[in-house]
Amino acid sequence: MAGIVVVFDFDKTIIDCDSDNWVVDGLGATDLFNQLLPTMPWNSLMDRMMKELHSQGKTIEDIVEVLKRTPIHPRIVPAIKAAHALGCDLRIVSDANLFFIETILKHLGLQEYFSEINTNPGYVDEEGRVRISPFCDFTNSPHGCSLCPPNMCKSVIIERIQASTEGRKRMIYLGDGVGDYCPSLKLKEGDFVMPRKNFPLFDKICQNPLALKAEIHEWTDGEELEHILLNLINTIVVEESAAAQFITTDCKLQTISVSGHEAFPKALPVQQ
Ligand SMILES: [Mg+2]
Numbered sequence: 001m002a003g004i005v006v007v008f009d010f011d012k013t014i015i016d017c018d019s020d021n022w023v024v025d026g027l028g029a030t031d032l033f034n035q036l037l038p039t040m041p042w043n044s045l046m047d048r049m050m051k052e053l054h055s056q057g058k059t060i061e062d063i064v065e066v067l068k069r070t071p072i073h074p075r076i077v078p079a080i081k082a083a084h085a086l087g088c089d090l091r092i093v094s095d096a097n098l099f100f101i102e103t104i105l106k107h108l109g110l111q112e113y114f115s116e117i118n119t120n121p122g123y124v125d126e127e128g129r130v131r132i133s134p135f136c137d138f139t140n141s142p143h144g145c146s147l148c149p150p151n152m153c154k155s156v157i158i159e160r161i162q163a164s165t166e167g168r169k170r171m172i173y174l175g176d177g178v179g180d181y182c183p184s185l186k187l188k189e190g191d192f193v194m195p196r197k198n199f200p201l202f203d204k205i206c207q208n209p210l211a212l213k214a215e216i217h218e219w220t221d222g223e224e225l226e227h228i229l230l231n232l233i234n235t236i237v238v239e240e241s242a243a244a245q246f247i248t249t250d251c252k253l254q255t256i257s258v259s260g261h262e263a264f265p266k267a268l269p270v271q272q
């Protein structure tokens with residue numbers, strides 16, 4: 001297992017749209033959504049939209065069908081599978097919701113590839129309606145970060161992952177949105193951030209690249225994402241195996257000096 005954690009944002013990073021907007025638009029509820037948008041927080045609005053759609057007779061199957069049509073670049077799935085095959089620990093940190101993400105991952109055959117999905121809770125209730133709630137209970141225990149929306153500061157998750165790996169794993173973070181800026185600032189030296197070029201995260205990073213300790217590698221589409229991500233992983237793997245070899249050599253030298261040459265088996269004569 002490589003000592004690499006790859007953290008993916010979901011909307012406009014793994015998939016090529018915003019899943020919330022995709023569902024709302026796909027079920028013809030854009031006007032109501034825009035009308036309610038100024039009146040309530042995003043998660044409450046999405047929960048309300050699911051209620052409206054349910055009362056209009058839209059079923060879970062209708063929502064699933066829309067989610068199955070979510071646009072995704074053809075190189076994203078192979079990129080994720082290749083990163084996994086190289087031994088990386090893959091995780092999702094997203095401000096979408098669990099029901100949408102799991103439905104799409106299942107459709108793409110990717111649900112086994114991620115060790116963790118951190119997102120707003122989303123499930124189907126007993127009446128067959130999707131319920132969506134905020135990741136962070138901002139009334140009772142606000143995260144207190146001024147950079148992030150009240151329902152989610154992705155840094156809280158990144159710092160937990162960093163603490164759980166005790167800083168032994170290198171991190172590659174991929175994202176596009178403003179909500180990905182705060183966690184990018186938490187990345188350490190030796191880590192990498194892959195912002196989507198000309199999207200809000202990239203623009204924010206460009207304002208002051210020195211604010212980040214991580215190395216910056218931008219990408220435009222799934223093909224570039226695949227190429228850059230796999231290159232970074234391979235570079236880290238080569239670096240790590242070189243470091244491991246150095247340690248092994250060092251230990252052998254120590255053994256020689258302690259036990260002497262006699263401890264080693266005699267060299268076999270080379271066949272002529
Ligand atoms: Mg995004």
Ligand SMILES: [Zn+2]
Nearest residue numbers: 145148153182
């Ligand atoms: Zn934050």
